Amino acid sequence: QVQLVQSGAEVKKPGASVKVSCKASGYTFTSYDINWVRQATGQGLEWMGWMNPNSGDTGYAQKFQGRVSMTMTTSINTAYMELSSLGSEDTAVYYCARVQVNYGFDYWGQGTLVTVSS
């Protein structure tokens, strides 16, 4: 069965960076894009960007341009999202999700809580 398993919760200080991993299993990793979505407590879903594990191509939401990097290690079916220059407004649960454009976000990771606090 398809699974996306994310790394554990993180606590970071303002100005630091965080790197969240997302390990895929149960399907061919290079056949689907991985997208990242975040959700602050009590708020809605906010899309951050996508990565194509086959080509390595990426696309980021304008809001995160210059501050986010999405990478992968195909040998271990793992995607990564790194966000730098963290501020308190970045405190949120970060999700990875498997995506085929026009087919929706069909599988989601369990989420990773990132807390930014001095």
Add this chain to the structure above:
Amino acid sequence: SYALTQPPSVSVSPGQTASITCSGDRLGDKYASWYQQKPGQSPVLVIYQDTKRPSGIPERFSGSNSGNTATLTISGTQAMDEADYYCQAWDSSTAIFGGGTKLTVL
């Protein structure tokens, strides 16, 4: 930039039909997806390509999309359907989510 607008809340009695709307400029020209999210859980895809249900999603969930509005309809709403619902569409390789609708079953 493109935006999708949802009502913040919708209430429905058990067994009745709930309709949640999602509005956006010429949304009918795009594919809409819908996600259900219960407290403390990851979102779950319930509708994709406007009208299609993924495997395992009950038949009481249906969708439509025309003009500027996509609609998620839940027929015979059950208490277990109480959750937040989000619409989503793609615009110029950017995923757009609606603000979410809290469905209360009472």
